[in-house]
Amino acid sequence: DTGVSQDPRHKITKRGQNVTFRCDPISEHNRLYWYRQTLGQGPEFLTYFQNEAQLEKSRLLSDRFSAERPKGSFSTLEIQRTEQGDSAMYLCASSHGMVEAFFGQGTRLTVV
Amino acid sequence: AQKVTQAQTEISVVEKEDVTLDCVYETRDTTYYLFWYKQPPSGELVFLIRRNSFDEQNEISGRYSWNFQKSTSSFNFTITASQVVDSAVYFCALTTSYNTDKLIFGTGTRLQVFP
Numbered sequence: 001d002t003g004v005s006q007d008p009r010h011k012i013t014k015r016g017q018n019v020t021f022r023c024d025p026i027s028e029h030n031r032l033y034w035y036r037q038t039l040g041q042g043p044e045f046l047t048y049f050q051n052e053a054q055l056e057k058s059r060l061l062s063d064r065f066s067a068e069r070p071k072g073s074f075s076t077l078e079i080q081r082t083e084q085g086d087s088a089m090y091l092c093a094s095s096h097g098m099v100e101a102f103f104g105q106g107t108r109l110t111v112v
Numbered sequence: 113a114q115k116v117t118q119a120q121t122e123i124s125v126v127e128k129e130d131v132t133l134d135c136v137y138e139t140r141d142t143t144y145y146l147f148w149y150k151q152p153p154s155g156e157l158v159f160l161i162r163r164n165s166f167d168e169q170n171e172i173s174g175r176y177s178w179n180f181q182k183s184t185s186s187f188n189f190t191i192t193a194s195q196v197v198d199s200a201v202y203f204c205a206l207t208t209s210y211n212t213d214k215l216i217f218g219t220g221t222r223l224q225v226f227p
Contacts, residue, residue: 033214042116042203042217043157056214089155095213100147103157 004104012110020078021107025094032075037089082111114139116206118218133189133221135204144208146187151201194225
């Protein structure tokens, strides 16, 4: 499968715990995005990488959130001290330049 | 500011009916791109189409067609002879940023096609 891959698909965690999600983009894509989607809403932009450089972060991305893309390949999104409001689907997408972004199937986070 | 509005929250049709999903966008930029994505129950967003602001030609792809009208800031999507497999949430999205291409999504329209 050469699409965007996200792991895990589902994560249930207790409030206050840290969680980390992984995204493997399509191999030749230099751009990688993280979005968050809550129930009944469209995805909202969180952050963007071009190669290994994180070029933009949304105001939605509080200081509890951190994202990395070492060596411009896979990316991780970590949420520290999770809160119930963090429960959402976290979507990763990749693209090559100004073309359509391809999305992964997402990681559904539930904070209990 | 940029914004995408999908006023139809949910639409139900019977198989073989035609259905149009509305999308209205707001932007002050003269160069922008519009998209439609399909999100089936599996959760993955599937790309359907991209249009740039300089190309107002309507497009047809099989049972799908898109009507882009700058005068009304609309980019509507029509499915002809709908099928049960078309059941999904459909999102319209906008990008105006050359630097990041980040997408601004509408709230989506849930389409249910009944047999």
